[in-house]
Amino acid sequence: MAMPQNSTRENGFCFTQTLDFSHPSPRPGDAGRTFSAASGRDACGTPVSNGITSSGVPSPSDSCAEPLCSTTPGEEETQFEEGIKYVSAEGEELACGWGGFTPGCLQLCNTSKGVLFFLCVASFLQGMTVNGFINTVITSIERRFDLRSYQSGLIASSYDIAACVCLTFVSYFGGNGHKPRWLGWGVLVMGLGSLLFALPHFTTGQYEARSAAEVGVCGGNQSLPCSQAASSLSGYRFVFMLGQFLHGMGATPLYTLGVTYLDENVKTNYSPVYIAVFYTAAILGPAAGYLVGGMFLNIYTEIGREIGISPENTLWVGAWWIGFLGAGAASLLISIPILGYPQRLPGSQRYIVMRVSEAHQIKDGSHKKASDPDFGKTVKDLPRSVLLLLKNPTFIFLCLAGATEATLIAGMSTFGPKFLESQFSLSASEAATFFGYLVVPAGGGGTFLGGFLVNKFKLRCSGIIKLCLLCTVSSLLAILIFFIHCPNMPMAGVTQMYDGSALPGGHLNLTAACNAHCGCLQETYSPVCGSNDIMYYSPCHAGCKKVSEKLRNGKKVYHECSCVNRALLPGPGDAEAGKCTSSCAKKLLLLCFMFVVILFTFLSSIPALTATLRCVSDRQRSFALGIQWIVVRTLGGIPGPIAFGSMIDKSCLLWQDQCGEQGSCYVYQNSAMSRYTLIAGLVYKVLGTTFFVVACLLYKPPPPESAPGSSNASENGNGDRQEHKPSLPAEEDI
Numbered sequence: 183m184a185m186p187q188n189s190t191r192e193n194g195f196c197f198t199q200t201l202d203f204s205h206p207s208p209r210p211g212d213a214g215r216t217f218s219a220a221s222g223r224d225a226c227g228t229p230v231s232n233g234i235t236s237s238g239v240p241s242p243s244d245s246c247a248e249p250l251c252s253t254t255p256g257e258e259e260t261q262f263e264e265g266i267k268y269v270s271a272e273g274e275e276l277a278c279g280w281g282g283f284t285p286g287c288l289q290l291c292n293t294s295k296g297v298l299f300f301l302c303v304a305s306f307l308q309g310m311t312v313n314g315f316i317n318t319v320i321t322s323i324e325r326r327f328d329l330r331s332y333q334s335g336l337i338a339s340s341y342d343i344a345a346c347v348c349l350t351f352v353s354y355f356g357g358n359g360h361k362p363r364w365l366g367w368g369v370l371v372m373g374l375g376s377l378l379f380a381l382p383h384f385t386t387g388q389y390e391a392r393s394a395a396e397v398g399v400c401g402g403n404q405s406l407p408c409s410q411a412a413s414s415l416s417g418y419r420f421v422f423m424l425g426q427f428l429h430g431m432g433a434t435p436l437y438t439l440g441v442t443y444l445d446e447n448v449k450t451n452y453s454p455v456y457i458a459v460f461y462t463a464a465i466l467g468p469a470a471g472y473l474v475g476g477m478f479l480n481i482y483t484e485i486g487r488e489i490g491i492s493p494e495n496t497l498w499v500g501a502w503w504i505g506f507l508g509a510g511a512a513s514l515l516i517s518i519p520i521l522g523y524p525q526r527l528p529g530s531q532r533y534i535v536m537r538v539s540e541a542h543q544i545k546d547g548s549h550k551k552a553s554d555p556d557f558g559k560t561v562k563d564l565p566r567s568v569l570l571l572l573k574n575p576t577f578i579f580l581c582l583a584g585a586t587e588a589t590l591i592a593g594m595s596t597f598g599p600k601f602l603e604s605q606f607s608l609s610a611s612e613a614a615t616f617f618g619y620l621v622v623p624a625g626g627g628g629t630f631l632g633g634f635l636v637n638k639f640k641l642r643c644s645g646i647i648k649l650c651l652l653c654t655v656s657s658l659l660a661i662l663i664f665f666i667h668c669p670n671m672p673m674a675g676v677t678q679m680y681d682g683s684a685l686p687g688g689h690l691n692l693t694a695a696c697n698a699h700c701g702c703l704q705e706t707y708s709p710v711c712g713s714n715d716i717m718y719y720s721p722c723h724a725g726c727k728k729v730s731e732k733l734r735n736g737k738k739v740y741h742e743c744s745c746v747n748r749a750l751l752p753g754p755g756d757a758e759a760g761k762c763t764s765s766c767a768k769k770l771l772l773l774c775f776m777f778v779v780i781l782f783t784f785l786s787s788i789p790a791l792t793a794t795l796r797c798v799s800d801r802q803r804s805f806a807l808g809i810q811w812i813v814v815r816t817l818g819g820i821p822g823p824i825a826f827g828s829m830i831d832k833s834c835l836l837w838q839d840q841c842g843e844q845g846s847c848y849v850y851q852n853s854a855m856s857r858y859t860l861i862a863g864l865v866y867k868v869l870g871t872t873f874f875v876v877a878c879l880l881y882k883p884p885p886p887e888s889a890p891g892s893s894n895a896s897e898n899g900n901g902d903r904q905e906h907k908p909s910l911p912a913e914e915d916i
Contacts, residue, residue, distance in 0.1 A: 302463035314471010319502035327415040340423040344430025353808020366521030372432025373513025379425030380506035382418040400700035438807040447530040458633020540643040540796040575880040581813040583873035588818030593826030604850040607764035628784030646793040650786040651874040657782035658867040663775035664860035668766035673717040696745035711762035712746035713755040829858040
């Protein structure tokens with residue numbers, strides 16, 4: 183690639199003298215491309231970078247402030263003065279600050295590491311709020327505001343809807359604008375969304391548990407009449423939807439402009455590592471959200487108020503709103519330093535000059551239009567930008583591959599805890615915690631490892647796509663583990679008759695002679711485990727007449743259960759609240775292979791993102807990421823949970839009965855659940871493998887002569903120009 187000319191003043195300095203690259207030698211066509219500082223001194227007389235002082239003194243925060251050609255010793259020892267502003271040759275200020283307030287202490291953060299830190303905090307907060315807190319508290323919100331499942335589903339979907347609406351606008355105009363300002367305002371909007379999400383707690387009256395009586399014991403008060411279930415509080419769902427909409431708007435710049443801002447301000451071969459760290463923080467966020475949100479749910483929603491029920495009670499509502507207040511305040515604070523960053527970091531121009539294009543070469547040569555510095559600055563160029571991306575088959579198939587992977591990730595994150603809950607007979611909280619411990623090392627480790635491998639082996643675009651293909655094939659083989667499953671724990675009236683015999687024709691029969699006099703209602707589902715290791719729908723269905731005031735292993739104990747037959751002693755047995763513990767011998771094998779599936783799925787995420795950035799022209803990177811996110815969300819993120827959920831629902835044995843209406847599923851058939859999960863996983867993994875193969879075959883790299891440098895530069899694939907230059911003691915590459 184020829185040295186760029188500054189005909190449109192995009193590089194921040196004027197070319198007036200030859201760049202001195204002693205290795206490799208510049209091509210004859212580059213001989214006339216020169217530059218100088220704004221002061222008019224020659225290139226070797228003044229330190230040259232994209233940021234200089236009005237007095238010719240380099241910026242202390244400029245990691246690349248050293249000249250590209252040799253300087254005299256006196257110039258290398260120039261001392262920096264406090265209070266000097268550092269601007270580019272065309273007057274662009276590169277100091278960190280807000281308006282005219284640019285204190286010297288802030289310039290210590292005006293580096294790629296500083297930007298990475300603040301963006302990691304922002305992505306952590308986004309993941310913790312949207313993918314952690316909301317998934318954790320959605321059940322409590324349903325109970326507190328009398329919402330149905332489809333209404334809470336609309337709340338969750340509002341985030342993706344907002345992102346799809348804003349992606350095109352933000353990625354197109356933000357990509358050619360001041361990225362840190364777009365990022366900072368986005369994080370601020372995200373914080374406002376979190377505060378708005380917590381608002382209904384303060385605008386409603388106190389939560390009153392409708393009944394503090396023991397529910398579920400034989401002959402006791404079983405449930406509320408259906409006429410009392412209606413409530414005007416369900417209107418607050420629109421406030422929650424608006425809060426989620428603001429979350430989606432605010433997070434849109436984070437994963438498009440944030441990624442490209444990092445990519446533009448570090449060396450090409452370090453970019454995958456920076457992006458991997460950024461995405462790892464986003465994955466650790468939901469794990470923290472699950473853990474912290476679970477802790478808050480053990481606190482009653484009206485803090486300090488005495489209440490006669492415990493967190494195990496179905497009427498309990500935890501302090502779901504605390505996490506949103508904290509995350510909202512933190513987002514508002516973190517937006518302030520992000521807003522202070524310059525449009526580009528000091529020294530970043532050097533990396534732009536050294537970068538070798540790996541953009542896919544379109545046959546008609548239309549990809550060259552995107553190299554025009556004026557391209558993409560007006561709305562008129564928007565259709566042309568879309569057309570250029572549509573002509574890029576590598577980009578298109580990488581988007582489709584990303585959509586298939588996003589479908590699996592969305593399905594796993596939504597139904598992974600439910601799969602563990604059913605297979606291993608865990609409670610919902612235990613399954614969520616278990617899944618969190620599984621995802622943090624596999625998802626976070628895979629994300630970071632993917633970026634590390636690209637950097638370690640200095641892979642070019644075609645090599646990166648092959649790495650994605652290898653990861654997808656590996657996870658495809660590992661997903662075959664779903665051929666095996668754990669057997670269902672025996673449940674009276676659901677998987678077998680009360681006397682242990684098989685159910686006739688598979689039909690449910692929760693009523694037997696031992697509980698016929700109890701008047702049990704199917705609306706009250708509170709499973710118990712009898713002393714005979716058989717589960718029962720509720721204490722009432724087990725025929726239990728008394729509940730002990732003392733807990734056993736932290737669980738309630740029910741006595742005189744007429745349906746529980748003791749093995750050696752005559753008379754009714756006991757039952758403990760909760761499900762029976764599973765002793766599945768295949769548990770460890772299933773967990774190990776699930777770990778492998780998650781690891782290799784996330785392992786390909788950063789390489790695929792890096793390949794997307796490299797297969798398009800530099801000026802289209804932000805817009806390409808925006809279009810990719812739209813494809814990924816519309817084809818993967820939004821329909822993914824729906825597709826997985828509809829398939830898993832086919833394996834349901836016992837549905838919730840809400841006053842004659844079918845609710846959620848209580849009990850799944852484990853064999854059918856594994857079978858349907860396997861089918862869905864295989865379909866999407868095969869599609870993903872196919873898309874990566876096609877992307878690799880259709881990728882057409884630039885011709886070798888367009889990438890300046892020796893053969894050694896092409897072989898190591900680091901995408902940087904190999905140059906002979908003096909040592910740069912102030913340089914911070916990573």
